[in-house]
Amino acid sequence: MAASTVAAPPAGPSGPDATGRRLLRRLNPGVGGWQVAAATAATVAVALALSALLIAVTGGSPTASAKAMYQGSMASPAAWSTSLLYVAPLLLVAVGACVSARSGFFNIGQEGQVLIGALFGAWAGLRLALPGPLLVVSVLAAALVGAGAWAGLSALMYRFRGVNVVVSTMLMTFLAQQLVSFAVNTPWLLQESRLGRGTLSPQSNPLPEGARIDSLGEYPNLQINGGLVLAIVVAVVFSLALARTRWGFRLTMTGLSPAAARHAGVRVGALGGMALAISGGLAGLAGALLLASPVGTNRLQPGMSLNIGWDGLLVALVARNNPLLAVPVAVLFGVLRAGGSFLAATGVPPFLVDVVKALLVLAFVAPPVVIGMLRKRRRAGEPATTTPATDPAVSKQDAMEGSLA
């Protein structure tokens, strides 16, 4: 997977029509597409209106803020380049979150896994003396394996001691933060080396040039970083794997009903554990991007995860655990991020963007569930219209939405 940065065949001809139609159907199982679209448009409008109201009430100008956000994220190729830099790590985290959520092993420790990935990536980049492209590959591979193993610990704790996965991944986020802080405060680990008499900061040395991921060239000023290509390839690969392979089918079955999957001969613990490790590994790759691509600081720092882990999780939620759908959603979040930091430069508190983001997530997540519920209630009101045989199937679908949305 890591090698695909070098040879980069973009997401191409893989039965786009059929997949697309299937995608649309998967989007809202048992729920009318148009209704959901209309309701979503309405709730998004409400979310944006609330945000504008908030700015106006606190003495700002909503139009000026919106204009600044547009300028910083989409107005020019340079602005788009910044937005796209954020898209890559967000997308990687989101694809991982999709995989783990599909399996029912809900991982919410991405923020820590991003840091662990960066920690391992920094170690590989600074301590291994490898030539050229091998060094980049080793940074990515170390991040992937390290963070995958970190998330795999949660899987082991679940397998052998029944520890709740959500809780363990969450608690391990805090351990990861302290682990990184320890590494960059300890000279024999990764703290920056002393140059002259200057005091040492809690950060690592900058990654050598050879370990960084380059831009793949300039298309009239629009820079596409290698990381973005990697992220999109990963999204397409996992989308196909989930939709078309036996592995993907077993994974989804495990998420929908572990008991049924077990009856069908699926080793639920192993499959879910692998899903967790994959999700952690992809979050780790995002951490490596923060380290090796211009989106981050090229140094290991305690606060370097920039909430990419939390936001990537939100991307997966909005994308309803669909890796392909996560691509446009990640672009939206990247745009919000780039616009947000530009907005901050104009004097508006950057936290406002977090509010807008959270409101938008609610606006995207809620409508399908609400409409599905309303329909079911209507059906329940007139018992003659549904035969008893179809009823459990319908409620099962809605239950799936409830547990995976």
Place this chain on the structure above:
Amino acid sequence: MSAADNIATILSSGARLTVPLAFAACGEYVAQRAGTLNISVEAMMLGAAFGSIAVASATGSATIGLAAGALVGVAVAFVHGNLSHRVQINTFVVGLVLNALVLGLTSYLITVSTFTGHQVWQVSVPVLRDIPIVGPMLFVQRWPVYLLLAVIPLTWWLVQRSRWGLELRAVGENPQAADVSGIHVNLRRRQALLWCGLLAGLGGAYLAVGEVGSFNQNMTAGRGYLVIAAVIFGAWRLGRTLVGCAVFGLADAMRLALPALGVTMNSQLLIAAPYLLALLAMLVFATAHREPRALAQPFQRGTT
């Protein structure tokens, strides 16, 4: 300073750091017994901390601020309950979004507004405070601490002795059976969440108008997650949960006190200690067999 003084200082600061955790843990305990693994407790505490300072600043009364903070907690709980037990969006999703929303909202609002500091009054019991070592810990505290002493038995009684609590535990253990016997499962869960919001709100408000006297950006700094860990650490028993809170509070106090005492200890390890302890406790005691059976499982009529 003598060793006894040092111990007294650490103990009393440990007690002060335990109080907000203990308030919120009483609430989270109820929510989890009802089957909601509520991760928005961080949002409840942070929102309440902000609300309490804002209202205290507006009214000039720290006590009104404390009450307002509790109401903010209830408001967050109301939103969480409706989204996850009425609309039935995944409860972790709701919790994460609420945490992000409240963190963003309070961080934004604090940069565009200014508040004056307020603190609730301190109770200092005349003779008893002179008891060596434990005196300052028990008898020189701000008054909500004594409210906590009432909340703990009340919570215990509600869950273990009242009819409501019996139904609540049934809902957490076996919602299908509870539903069949006529209990409105999702209504009970929403009620448990409201209680959780009230107490988490008190905890967060205590942090702001009791301990610090002002609001800082992200001032709860993960305490809400610690509360969840405490309930798990306590294996879903109230007493052990509170012991867990005390351990976490003491670890926090040690982290602040040890450098001042000249003891060099790895600060990262001390910060991570509560989370590490909670993980180890889960590993060693295999608490999975004691957790409410339906913890974190949504209930919908007719799904099984």
